[in-house]
Amino acid sequence: MSDMYPKPKLVPVPSTNIIPERDVGKRPILECRHLGIDFGGLTAVDDFNMAIGRTEIAGLIGPNGAGKTTVFNLLTKVYQPTRGTVMVDGRDTAGKSTIQVSHMGVARTFQNIRLFNSLTVEENVKIGLHNQIRYSALTGVLRLPAFWREERKAHQRALELLSIFDMQDMAGYQAGSLPYGAQRRLEIVRALATNPSLLLLDEPAAGMNPSETAELMTNIRKIRDTFQIAIMLIEHDMNLVMGVCEGICVLNFGRIIAKGTPDDIQANPAVIEAYLGKRKEG
Amino acid sequence: MNKLHLSKASRVNFATYAMVIAAYAVLQFMGGAGILSATMRGQLVPICAYVAMALSLNLTVGVLGELSLGHAGFMSVGAFAGAVAAAALPIPSAPLRLAAAMAAGALFAALAGALVGVPVLRLNGDYLAIVTLAFGQIIKSIVENLYIGMDSRGLHTSFLENRLTLREGGLMILNGPMGINGINKISTFTAGFLLVMLILVVIFHLVGSRTGRAIMALRDNRIAAESVGIPVTKYKLMAFVIAAAMAGAAGTLFALGQNTITASKFDFNTSILILVFVVLGGQGRMWGSIIAAALLTILPEALREFADYRMLVYAVVLILVMLATNNPTLQGFFTSLFRKNKRKEAAGK
Numbered sequence: 001m002s003d004m005y006p007k008p009k010l011v012p013v014p015s016t017n018i019i020p021e022r023d024v025g026k027r028p029i030l031e032c033r034h035l036g037i038d039f040g041g042l043t044a045v046d047d048f049n050m051a052i053g054r055t056e057i058a059g060l061i062g063p064n065g066a067g068k069t070t071v072f073n074l075l076t077k078v079y080q081p082t083r084g085t086v087m088v089d090g091r092d093t094a095g096k097s098t099i100q101v102s103h104m105g106v107a108r109t110f111q112n113i114r115l116f117n118s119l120t121v122e123e124n125v126k127i128g129l130h131n132q133i134r135y136s137a138l139t140g141v142l143r144l145p146a147f148w149r150e151e152r153k154a155h156q157r158a159l160e161l162l163s164i165f166d167m168q169d170m171a172g173y174q175a176g177s178l179p180y181g182a183q184r185r186l187e188i189v190r191a192l193a194t195n196p197s198l199l200l201l202d203e204p205a206a207g208m209n210p211s212e213t214a215e216l217m218t219n220i221r222k223i224r225d226t227f228q229i230a231i232m233l234i235e236h237d238m239n240l241v242m243g244v245c246e247g248i249c250v251l252n253f254g255r256i257i258a259k260g261t262p263d264d265i266q267a268n269p270a271v272i273e274a275y276l277g278k279r280k281e282g
Numbered sequence: 283m284n285k286l287h288l289s290k291a292s293r294v295n296f297a298t299y300a301m302v303i304a305a306y307a308v309l310q311f312m313g314g315a316g317i318l319s320a321t322m323r324g325q326l327v328p329i330c331a332y333v334a335m336a337l338s339l340n341l342t343v344g345v346l347g348e349l350s351l352g353h354a355g356f357m358s359v360g361a362f363a364g365a366v367a368a369a370a371l372p373i374p375s376a377p378l379r380l381a382a383a384m385a386a387g388a389l390f391a392a393l394a395g396a397l398v399g400v401p402v403l404r405l406n407g408d409y410l411a412i413v414t415l416a417f418g419q420i421i422k423s424i425v426e427n428l429y430i431g432m433d434s435r436g437l438h439t440s441f442l443e444n445r446l447t448l449r450e451g452g453l454m455i456l457n458g459p460m461g462i463n464g465i466n467k468i469s470t471f472t473a474g475f476l477l478v479m480l481i482l483v484v485i486f487h488l489v490g491s492r493t494g495r496a497i498m499a500l501r502d503n504r505i506a507a508e509s510v511g512i513p514v515t516k517y518k519l520m521a522f523v524i525a526a527a528m529a530g531a532a533g534t535l536f537a538l539g540q541n542t543i544t545a546s547k548f549d550f551n552t553s554i555l556i557l558v559f560v561v562l563g564g565q566g567r568m569w570g571s572i573i574a575a576a577l578l579t580i581l582p583e584a585l586r587e588f589a590d591y592r593m594l595v596y597a598v599v600l601i602l603v604m605l606a607t608n609n610p611t612l613q614g615f616f617t618s619l620f621r622k623n624k625r626k627e628a629a630g631k
Contacts, residue, residue, distance in 0.1 A: 076509060102511035114509075116502035118566075119495070126492075127499045128510045133492045137520065140491025141484055147491065154492075172289065194510050 005221065007246055007261055016049055018259055020246050023053025027090045029105075029198045029230040030075070035084035036254075037074055044070045045254045048084065052198065052247075057224055058232045059245030061265075063274055067254040068234045069111055072200050076108050077101045089197060103131065107196035109187040111203050111234075117176030121167065121186055124175045125158040128193025132157075161189050164226075165219060180207045185216075192223065199223070201233040205240050213237055217244045242266065250274065295486045298569040302482065305576075306475040313471070321583055327539035329579045330474025331357075331532045336559035336575035337481050337568055338528035343557070344566030345489060346521040347501030349411040352398075352418030353556050356529035357536065358548035359394045360387030362425055364534025365462045365543060369455045370432050376468040380538060383468075384477065384531045391530020394421070395523040403518045406504075418553050425545035430456040461544030462537070469539035477535055478572070481528050485568060488524070497521045562603060 008020040019028055028051040035048040045067045052058045060068050073079045075086055077098045086093045088104045096104070107128075116124050126133070133154050135146040162168045165185040170178065175186060184204055191199055204220070205213045217240055224231055235241050241248065242262040250258040250265060252274040258265055265271055309326065312318045339353045364387030373379040402413040429440040433452030440446050444458065456462050488494045496517045499507040508514060537543045559578060563570025581599065585592045606612055 078505070098508040099511050099513055102509060108509055110506065110509075114503045114506035116499050116506065118502055119498060123495055123498075127495050127507070127512065130492060130496055130499075131511050135492065137488070137491070137493040140493050141487045143487060150492075190506075190510060 007263075010247055010261055016259065017051035018247050019051050019053035020056050023055055026054045028052055028087075029054050029056075029089055030232070031087040031090075032075075033085045033087075035071075035074060035081055035086060037070065037079055037082045043254055045074065045251075046083075047255060048074075048251075049256065050249055050259075052230050052232055054197070054230055055224060055228055056230050057220060057244055057246050058230070059241045059248040060232060060234045060251060061236075061238075061241055061248060062251035066251040068251055069202055070254075071251070072108060072202055072234065075101075075200060076106055102194060105195070105197035106200065107191035107194045107198070108200035109184070109191055109202055109204060111206070113180075113183050113187055115175040115183055115186060115190070117174070119175055120171065121162065121173050121175050121178070122155070122158050122171040124186060124190050125161055125193050126154050128190040129154050129157060132195060158193070161193055164192070164223065165189060181209075181212045184208065185219075188223075192227070197229050199229055199231045201231065201235075203234055203236065205235055205237045213240055216240065220244050291490065294569070295482075295490075298482060298486075298572070299479070301569060302475070302478055302572065306471075309471070322580075325580060325583060326471040327469045327474050328536060329576050330471065330478055331536035331539070332556070332559065332579045333478050333572050333575040334474075334481050334532035334535065335529055335556045336563065336571035337478070337485060338525045338532065339556050340560045340563070340566065340568060340571045341485055341488075341521060341525040341528070343560050344564075344571075345485070345494065345501065346497050346518060346525075348518070348522075349407065349557075350414040350522075350525075351411050351550070351553050351557065352414035352416070352421075353525075353529055354548040354550070354552035355414075355418035355421035356391040356394060356526040357533035357552070357556075358418075358421050358425060358545060360384075360391040360530025360533025361537035361543055361548065362428075362456060362462070362533075362545075363387045363390035363530070365465060365537040366430055366437075366455050368466065368468065368534075368538055369453070369462075370437055377470075377473065380468045380470075380473055380534075383538060384534045387534030387537075388527040388531040391533065392523050392527035394530075395526025396519065399519045399522040399526075403515055403522060415550065415553075418548075418550060422545045422549055425456075425461075426459045428456055429454070429458050459544065461542060461547075463542050465538060465541055465543065467539055467541070469535050469537075474535055474539075477531055481531075482568060484524070484528070493517070493520065558600065562600075562607065564607075 008022060010018040010020060030052040032048050032050045036046040037044050048071060060071060062068050070079065074081050077093065077096055088101065088106055091104065093101055093104065116127060133150050135150050139146050159168045159171060162171060167182065167185060167189065170182065175183065178186060188201065188204065205216055208216060220231060221244060233245070245262060248260065248262060248265045249256055250271050257270045257274060258268045260268070313323060335353065335357055339350065342348055342350045364383040367386035368379055368383035371379055371382055373382055398414070398417045402410060405413060427442050429444045429446055431438050431446045431448045431452055431454045433449040435449065438446050438448065489498070496512045499512055500514055500517055504514060559575040560571055563574035582592060582596055585595050588595045
């Protein structure tokens, strides 16, 4: 499958960072400089440098406990970094909250699915659309014309977004009652509804069967091509990572041990050692 | 293109409206025909007030998902603000005066809600519950030490001790721990019914709008709500203040249906009683709150024949009902019974 989509050549920007060649002329959507966080005496992430191009599909991989989800939590300000900076679209996120970072165009999904379980699929997407629906609480209670107009627009937009994953028929179902794979897809749709320029996917293929994973791979590309956004994903399924990611960053014990194209990473001895351990000498 | 079809939620909403209207019509008819006993007639306004209280607390507990143990505090603020307003406002028409008093009660309760909400809504769960509990006690202490009188120069207030020297013809309205006496009872069953309907409309419309979705998103998953950019504190405060305002209006309705009100009427026990209505009726289920509040308000009256054992029987009934409604085996039994009936019906056809 990866042959159908030729991988672009990667060039260094500005120093150790790499982004796809087509994005070089534009400001990177995300740039981390010397990002780090300590929990008490434990350094969870340290000296994390990374740039993501505006339309790049980037991968963040590493063994369990390497700090991948911590990086996502730093990017979305669930944790405030101890050191370093995160720039979203050239703007520093220092002192910003999760909510403000969301308004800056960063959307995410969660490793352990976090849907609004008691609400319907459509309502989940509409909550993602919240900041694009324009009417006041009073207008909503009084059911003024603006309410009906905006709700109709939101309804249509929600169905459009759900149709990416062919889920428009499930709009009325309760989100918590969906099968696992559909819940993961709904989380992606909800994140997309916020109109992000960077989409962070935390193990999107976890719990999916091979055919669902293959479909997800196509859909990740489709999302990038349709919305022209950058996607960064954490994933353990190497077929997915190697098939869909353009630039890959490997994390081990909170530090980056390798960066490059899927081919670079697969051939990198440090990565092989991190995953499989070192062959005993002699 | 998009055919407007009723979702499950709107069907439930319409059924709830219909239930309240039907109950009003039946009770109104029974009252007119003289079937209703005098005690029952006297209970109609309190029932409406408690139904309104249960609905408003269900907004906090069921829709926002935060436990509040001081809801009677807002009722108290509404009751005293409303009663003072009703006594002080020179509006000759009783219904209009009642409406104005309720508006005053709602406004003051909303202010109290904002005052408590701003500092404490950053807390979650148990911590918030304990702070609201303390708030209820504070309100009680404040009202017990508050003296309000009126004379030709207007309203006068005094705190801790009665230092008011009113002009001739002046009137003490609120007399500290003695509360308010000789209230002109202007609350009517119709006013109570209208208040309940208004609260229902506001809650249902709120829940069905962008605002309500944001509030329910906080309840279901705060972290996810933040991740899609929902301003948590704003919506929490909004739900809390709206619930407080509703409780305030309910408090006014209640107060203006009594001869005398004192601060001790709206204590911790009342807060818990209202919470019982909400839990029993089901969190987020408005029709459940209405039924639970109405039945549990009538129950102590209906149990008069047990005399001294009245509250004991009340407690036992409460435990049994709780067990019954939360027992999966029993629920399964009722569902299967229902299904069998349906199947029989289908077979009969």
